[in-house]
Amino acid sequence: xxxxxxxxxxxxxxxxxxxxxxxxxxxxxxxxxxxxxxxxxxxxxxxxxxxxxxxxxxxxxxxxxxxxxxxxxxxxxxxxxxxxxxxxxxxxxxxxxxxxxxxxxxxxxxxxxxxxxxxxxxxxxxxxxxxxxxxxxxxxxxxxxxxxxxxxxxxxxxxxxxxxxxxxxxxxxxxxxxxxxxxxxx
Numbered sequence: 001x002x003x004x005x006x007x008x009x010x011x012x013x014x015x016x017x018x019x020x021x022x023x024x025x026x027x028x029x030x031x032x033x034x035x036x037x038x039x040x041x042x043x044x045x046x047x048x049x050x051x052x053x054x055x056x057x058x059x060x061x062x063x064x065x066x067x068x069x070x071x072x073x074x075x076x077x078x079x080x081x082x083x084x085x086x087x088x089x090x091x092x093x094x095x096x097x098x099x100x101x102x103x104x105x106x107x108x109x110x111x112x113x114x115x116x117x118x119x120x121x122x123x124x125x126x127x128x129x130x131x132x133x134x135x136x137x138x139x140x141x142x143x144x145x146x147x148x149x150x151x152x153x154x155x156x157x158x159x160x161x162x163x164x165x166x167x168x169x170x171x172x173x174x175x176x177x178x179x180x181x182x183x184x185x186x
Contacts, residue, residue: 019114023098025107026051026065038094038116040087056085057129064133067150072098072106082136083123084114091132093117121182127168134161135181138174 013020019035021028028046036043039054046053055061064082072078079097086092098112127135137147144162148155162174171177 016113019116021046021112021114022109023051023112024109029109035114038086038114039084054084056083056091056132060129060133063151068098069106072100072110073104074106076100076103080136081117081139083127083132091123093121093123127165131161131165131168134158135165138162138165138178139181 013030014032016032016034019032019038021031021035023029028049028051031043031046033043036046039046050061052058052061055064068078077097077099079095081093081095083091084094084096095115095117096112098110100106101109101111133151134147137150142150144158145155147153148158151158162177165181166172166174166177169177169180171180
């Protein structure tokens with residue numbers, strides 16, 4: 001960039017190669033074209049809407065929020081991979097990262113990015129909301145005991161869900177399950 005030209009942040013935001021949005025209290029205030037296309041909406045359709053419309057179920061929206069807000073309030077940022085829902089109801093894996101504009105206000109204004117992982121990792125089995133939640137945490141590397149603490153279940157219940165996931169993905173081991181969840185061939 002030559003001389004004293006001003007940086008046009010609005011253009012950068014709109015043309016970023018990842019989906020981006022500004023949120024307040026889990027409501028989208030503004031988003032870029034990449035985000036709206038990723039989810040199958042026109043940009044003006046997402047402004048003013050709750051993130052809930054991007055989740056497979058309202059229960060998953062609530063549970064994810066309950067997990068994210070304390071971390072955002074403590075660290076000022078959050079990142080994970082989770083299954084999200086397009087307008088046409090198609091489910092897909094998405095890498096989501098966010099940063100609070102005020103580090104200690106996890107529900108306050110924030111900047112979020114969304115990367116569609118569907119080309120690398122397909123949602124290949126019919127999963128329940130709880131199985132999707134546990135699958136996302138397994139991909140992050142959490143053990144059954146850690147998952148149980150994070151989502152308020154007994155370790156035995158988490159093991160039961162993991163066993164179901166292993167059957168659905170024809171996996172003989174937990175390691176093989178994680179590889180299949182991540183889209184790798186075993």
